[in-house]
Amino acid sequence: MSVKIGDVSYKDRIDKGIENEFMRQAVSSAQGRFRTGRLSQAEELGNWEDWRQLGSEIRTHTLENIDYYLQQLSDQVARRGGNVFFAETAEEANDYIENVVKKKQAKKVVKSKSMVTEEIGLNHCLENIGAEVVESDLGEWILQLDEDPPSHIVTPALHKNKEQIRETFAQKRGYDKSDDPEELAAFAREQLRKDFLSADIGITGCNFAIAESGAITLVTNEGNARMATALPDTQITVMGMERIVPTWEDMEVLVSLLTRAAVGQKLTSYVTSYTGARLEDEIDGPDDYHLVIVDNGRSKILGTEFQSALHCIRCAACINVCPVYRHVGGHAYNSIYPGPIGAVLTPLLDGYEDHKELPYASSLCAACTEACPVKIPLHEQLIRHREIIVEQEKKSPVAEKVMMKGFAKWASNPAAYKLSTKMARTALKPWTRDGNIENGPGPLKGWTDVRDFPAPPKQSFRTWWSNRQKEGKA
């Protein structure tokens, strides 16, 4: 897989999402839980807006000095016996990791949840060279068994319910028990335990790389990242180049924001930090450690109006409040990064050509911007994308262009505008019934497919106003 999931058209994806009542119910109730949790945790922490500000400042400072911090991180990891590889592209990252797998003659790789490895399509590459890759995050494991892409960046199998999961386990792994979540989880645990113990290599993502110490921090509720980093002899961390913080103190601020914003928890069950390979005087740690830092288009975002999109700490708070996401689900975005942050990031990482509809899949309600714990102005960035699509990419529809040219003429010419306020009622009369339009013409059609449109009144405001002025006010 890469950023883009498949080739289904935008309209078909939207229709498919809307028709999937089942998924929508699951998403809606999850959003409700996440929203309540986030708000109550923010309130309990107190001064949430100050915390957001601090989080945003840490991210801004880090990105503005990212060259310095990446160098520091790299030096620290090397000092602790790790190998650091800077991958400019997905291919470079995959090639490097493939080589490690080949050199180790590794048969089995166990992974913990990582969006960046989805982004670069790592699993596919490793399977192509004959390695068995096992996802150990429960949601990811379910999707892997079912060959289904993630629909959410924190809870990737959000679109599936327990009955569907039971079915997947039964078909793929001979599971014969109930759809009770505890039984399902116990089965997954038992299956995955064997994989943890037999894996040759552990591959994880990275929530925060701490530049001052070279430590990698992972945030989970299942403890799978701890297993994946504690058992195999060879460890590989794959991180997007922006997932870096200067100090432990900065990490503490961001982790406080992350777990609250993501799942409404003060802290997740496990926050795991680890450094490099086992040194000579140490008893624990892997024999061999690799940190792969992936650019894959990120450095092109630096210095642009979209730089703050790299603030993202992948909490999904924007996704959890998004009404568009609620009705169409994650797969409708056709990107491994769905929701508002996905609509912003996807065209940046994978180009406008395949994703030109995404920036418009938003009512610009700004719920995302308000929820973001690191203050990314998401809805404003969607407008910036639209400006680029219109003015640079020239990908907007012809009819829309004509309409907007007309708008500009109308709205910059007071006489023409004034005339239209007087004529609107007459112009719409052929379609008006009982003061409303139920089957509108042209651009009104999309509107009247789902709702009525009110007809202009007998007396316009301007007529009322001028009569009143003549009468010397009522």
Place this chain on the structure above:
Amino acid sequence: MKVSLFITCVSDIIFADVGKNTVEILERVGCEVDFPAAQTCCGQPAYNSGYLQEAKKSMKQMMRAFKDSKYVVGPSGSCVGMLKEYPAVFKGDPEWEEAANDLANKSFEITQFLVDVLGVTDLGSTFKGKVTYHPSCHMTRVLGVKDAPQTLLNNVKGVDFVELPVKEDCCGFGGTFAVKNPAISGEMVKEKSQHVSETNAEYLVGGDMGCLMNIGGRMRREGKNVKVVHITEILNTQEKGGGIA
């Protein structure tokens, strides 16, 4: 105090009563209201669709129209919110930057103006009926006006107020979004309509006619007889039960 009415194009063309009620409320609290006839649209339909050059033409007309105004007051959180974006749009433009700052600084949404500028929280209004309120997205999250409408509504005698479930959720209007993505917008407004029904309110009140036109249009399509009214209608009703003319 001299105040210029910014009626907004939606009310200028379709919702004349919103303009009338806004004028009458402002006069009741002692303002001298004028109506600069050269005003048009704030530019939001073009701006939000990515047509920045087209939007700017509209915005410049608005700056010209309100050049001499002391205060500009409009019955829409969204349209006034757009005026507040002008400084960002014209930043570094030697000809328009100052005018953009000026217009943004002197513009207010009607409830914001009453409560935050004039300090008026009780208009002595009476409105009998069960009322729920939809706080529109741009009013609350773009303009940042959260409390003023509620404060004013709380002081209207006779109002039986009931909270709208998940009130902060978007109704699906989103300007051109409603025609560009009608399927998604449709699902959003169906959900909003459902939430309104859950309140059993007779009146749905809001501060943005775009959103109210959307929710009202959907409820009419569903055959519901909830009346949809702009907040100025409630605030401008002194004795009788209300409802849009």
